[in-house]
Amino acid sequence: MRRLLVLGAGTAGTMVVNKLRHRLLAPDWQITVVEPGDTHFYQPGYLFLPFGIYAPAQVVKPTRSLISDTVELIRGEVDRVDPADNRVLLSDGRSLPYDYLVIATGVTPRPDQTPGMLDGGRWRRSIFDFYTYDGALALAHALDTFDGGRLVVHITDMPIKCPVAPLEFTLLADAHLRRRGLRDRVELVYATPLPGAFTKPIAAARLGSMLDDRKITVEPDFLVERIEDKRLVSYDEREIAFDLLVTVPLNMGADYVARSGLGNELNLVPVDRHTMLAKAYDNIFALGDANDIPTSKAGSVAHFSVEVFADNFVEYAAGTPMTGRFDGHANCFVESGDGKALLIDFNYDTEPLPGSYPIPVAGPFRLLDETAVNHWGKLAFRWMYWNVLLPGRPIPLPAHMSMAGKQTP
Template sequence: MRRLVVLGAGTAGTMVVNRLRRRLDRARWQITVVDQDDTHVYQPGFLFIPFGTYQPGQVVKPRRRFLPAGVDLVLGEVDRVDTAANEVLLTGGRRLPYDYLVIATGTTPRPDQTPGMLGPLWRTAVFDFYSLDGATALTRAMERFDGGRLVVHIVDMPIKCPVAPLEFAFLAEAYLRRRGVRDRVEIVYATPLPGAFTKPIASARLGSMLDERGIVVEPDFLVERVDGESKALVSYDEREVPFDLLVTVPLNMGADYIARSGLGDELNYVPVDRHTLRSTEHDNIFAIGDANDIPTSKAGSVAHFSVDVFADNFRQHVDGQQMTGRFDGHANCFVESGDGKGLLIDFNYDTEPLPGTYPAPLVGPFALLKETARNHWGKLAFRWLYWHLLLPGRPIPLPAHMSMAGKHRPSTKEK
């Protein structure tokens, strides 16, 4: 009996076990997935909770519901991976031997890594929304906020769902306008990037949208600490950004057991071949989703498209064949822009987000880098697709590799 152990039953881990359970002979393969609890959260929904679009109960379901028959779920915390012995050690002392290991424990906000962030202002004037508790607490803060300086802030890249801070700024601006208090609020977007996004065409488009909404951008802002007494972000070059309400995206890091196991980089992400997702150090270890160091967005779409490639590659690998699939870094993200509209971006390792239509030329139905109501409804509809198609590993008629069909490079006038 060959043993596959998957660490993490989130988006990537759940898709992996659903795909591989169908491909691997049940008489020859034992599949075990490990996670700390039985609670699966729909993380894209966190963005909507502070504005009342979703309630917390709408983004939480049991993990076991989405795992196929014949897969063992072990609830426990990983202490470390012993790569020499091919074993996973849990904190209670249990050992899980493996022949192949898939690391899918994602990335987690770490407010403890920024001095002062977890001070007396935490969850009173300083909030995050990348966790269920944080998004829920921020709901009450947004309801009470009726004037002053709102700062939306990113500590450093990479972060999961890198467009979410922009979306929060857009949604907050529209929310405050609907409440009739927008004229009493200054909104600042403080980012370590030189602009609104990492790629020039999208950055220019998103930056112009911030300008249109009167949202001030503080670029190249690398925070050194949060000063709780003066209520200000302080950067390494001694710039200060005062706030009345701070909505921050803390530093994101991979799981601590990855460091203890000697498997990760300085942020606990596992170095992998960016096309096959196999560890650069261990032939029988793969890292999927947000847990690896591939140079693309840490987004659910990346997990989806990469698992499409990985599942066939894994079958070839364990059969002693060369892996023929090559993941191209494909990612796409809906970007909520407020007032019932949104954008869509679609890109990969080599091609930045471009205008056009997706997935089909001309007919779309979604517009790229253009605000439409259809994009907004597409984002809301994705929650149903996530629970009913994506997690169970059912086919979704979208190509894993990015296509240039429907895209075009903008002219100088369009830019």
């Protein structure tokens, strides 16, 4: 019997084991997934929790209920991977052998990596995050009681999960404050380590006025070095004072990746960007947010790359060349407030373009345009996630980006 071991039962890990269970049949294959928690979180929903758009119960489900009954689920923390011996060691001393390993443990926010972020009792008092379930719920309470001052939305560094989420939060916060009649009493600031809120030329040309129109101040090229009192201080000694800080801490891969000698400085596994095969080992793959591919760390990337990976893995395990090549395809709905959203669709080589998606002219979604249909598409995705994506059911959308419906200015 051959053994496929998957570390992590998040988005990518759950899709992988459910898709491959239908392709790699028992008794020839044993498929095992290791996951420390018993709850699966719909992470895109974290954005909506602070504004009361989603209830907490809408973004959680039991992990076991989402994984095929014929896949072994092991509860445990990974201590390290021993690639030389083809086994994974858990923190409780258990040892799990494998023939093929898939690392899908994602990335997590690390506020401990920024001096001052966790100091002085400010964490989740005046400094909040929304990239965790608990953080999003704490921020909901903070927004309910916030009655004016300077609200700063801040990104520590790239890459992060869902790179557009901080911008979405800023736009939703603007709409939320207007509904509460507080917008004139709040200075809203968006601080980013990037050159601007929109970094791709075509998107910047079409959307560049969006923040100006909402009187949102952008602080570009801001690389935070530390937090002192209620001030962000950059490496070039610029300062941004805040009354309420909503920050995206540094995102890093799991610590066991570093202990195992498998990752880069952010604990991300270097892989071939088309096949997800680790550059250092011929029987280890890294999927979802856990790898270093140069595209967004988003659920759509996990989905499209897993579609390519599943076919490739069947070929690879049979001793034949992998014929699929992931092209970096990503698409993201971008909430802009007031019941509207944008949609972007891009890959390694093509930046977001205007047009319609997925059907030329008919859409129904519009690319780089604010529409109510795009907003409802984002909300509908939650049902798709639980009922279609995670179970590994086919979706009639190509894994590779299509130019159909796109317009090149």
